[in-house]
Amino acid sequence: MATYSVYYADLSLTTLQKYTLAQAITKIHADVTGAEAYFAQVIFKQLDVHDCFIGGILLDEPHIFLNGQIRHGRSEQTKKQLLVELEIAIQRVSKLVGHQIWAYIDEIAPGQMIEYGQVLPLVGEDSVWFSTLPAGIQKKLSYLNS
Template sequence: MATYTVNYAGFSLTTHQRFTVAKAITKIHADITGAEAYFAQVIFKQLDLHDCFIGGVLLDEPHLFLSGQIRNGRSEQMKKQLLVELEVALQGASGLAGHQIWAYIDEITPGQMVEYGQILPAVGDDSIWFSTLPAGIQKKLNYLNS
């Protein structure tokens, strides 16, 4: 239900740092939204510093750009809290300063999303949706959630 893409340029993230960031994003998303952890996926992409521009000018220092796509239906306060906590976690894991981390949340109507082979439910209908999944998928998701 939530896909977080971490694009970063001008520095490297070790496997351990990527793991730390992925776990932090997943926990923050689950804690704030109430969604199960198995709904959060995190994708990393390292960019060449020379492929990134701000204001038409080539980046001159490392940056990290987080783009999160979440289900529509969360409060403004929840989305703000999500952004603040994500930014703090990214600072801690990457060692970058706040001005080097940019984060965005985009909302998508649940009926326009497919995961685990099923159209996603509206916020609050997760347990009903889960009960319609095949037993093998339920087992996998319970494992991911543990």
């Protein structure tokens, strides 16, 4: 499970940029955490620039705010690596610079999440969890992972 919400203000992202960023975020999450790609989802939401304030002042330049919710159980080093690689990917796709990108990682206990109709497993127990899923879901997830 990982849900990455990408909020952006005072800029437009094309469908191709969103696709490219979603692919990069998914790959980074899978590579850094070791989780299967089908555990990552990416949601984009454009914000009205008049709804964004930093320090109580209306936003005065483009920004992207990334909030990643991941399963609890990853090391501090893994979470730092995740943040750094995600920021680099966002810079590459959006052409924004570091101070225009704010990123956060929140952890949620696996027992407090349901995906694909099942409570999620502890980190490292993905294959056992996968084996308990209905065959149709396994087929879909295998496709998403390919």
